[in-house]
Amino acid sequence: MPTVNLTVNGKAVSANVEARTLLVNLLREQLGLTGTHVGCDTSQCGACVVHVDGKSVKACTLLAVQANGSKVTTIEGLASGDKLHPMQEAFREHHGLQCGFCTPGMVMSAVCLAQNHPNLTEKDVREGLEGNLCRCTGYHNIVQAVLAGAQAMRR
């Protein structure tokens, strides 16, 4: 079985996986990081979004072996201790979630988007979150949360 070596949320991790193991399965089942969700079979919902070497990707559409040697950040890696990441705080503040199933993916996509755009507009946010589906909120408060979170990240 192939061995993969990763840095997950700042910690070195080594695991034996089948070649077909998806990164999301490694994270959830072998590493116990169940904050990354699986919401579909078709690579469309974005509940599984994590950062691989600083880029948001769908962990359900990447083999664990493809990520070998990479730095992976999951939703569990955003907060520092008890202090939420500004984007997480903004989702709470702006009621950017209802059931919360899509939220980890939304937050991870949003953080990557904000890191790459110095001055996000509402249009940028709506386009930037096209790969993340939410069945509950109607998106309005998510967009408000991301705009606020992006501003807070710059402070």
Added chain:
Amino acid sequence: MYEFAYHRPSSLADAAKLILEAGDNGKLMAGGQTLIPTMKQRLASPGTVVDLGALKDLAGIKVEGNAVAIGATTTHAAVAASKDVQAKIKALAELAEGIGDRQVRHLGTIGGSIANNDPAADYPAAVLGLGATITTNQRKIAADEFFKGLFETALKPGEIITAVGFPVPEKAAYMKFRNPASRYAIVGVFVAKTAGGVRVAVTGAGQGGVFRVPDMEKALAGNFSAKAIEGVKVAATSLNADIHASAEYRAHLIGVMARRAVTAAG
């Protein structure tokens, strides 16, 4: 997904050797954004996967004279963000920015897109519309010879795309009427005025994949304006019909998207 043997070669020569050895049972993988979903659905079940991800030489963008060369494993995000592509062929950068979503664009590659030749994919329209040249580890293939029908290309078993060379056009634009859920093209039209003449390529609509529209090209050669193609109709007979759009609707959309593209090209 069924289990398979995974290889991540560090040279093109090794990749070529591994994929030839695997024979019919082998699949190349670039971004995996088409291959992995198909393997998850068990529509593909290769015994061997040869990952091109470690071949760093295959990724990158170079301006060479009056052409832009894009390495096969260059991601959609990298093409969209490239200052060179934006400056030389803005329509191509915009097309890349409109593929799927940010997460798909972070991994999906130009080589994977054109090798796959999905009838609703965006890049085939640009490759055919600009008259690009596909370079493989064996030869160069002109766009007009490359796309052979639904998910079919001129690539031989085990042949690896290394780069795509796009001649810089005088003007060009791409307009897509997209499926709101997948962002794939229901109809996409790429229009370019190039040194070799006007080219119009349509994706999303054809039963045999991407195709050119000679009648529009002729009309635009004399008069590059939306008005010049107002009367040009594409017959619905060889167009796709599915839950998203009828063949007649697609025929209508080709006219609308082509006129919008001509106007956008300026």
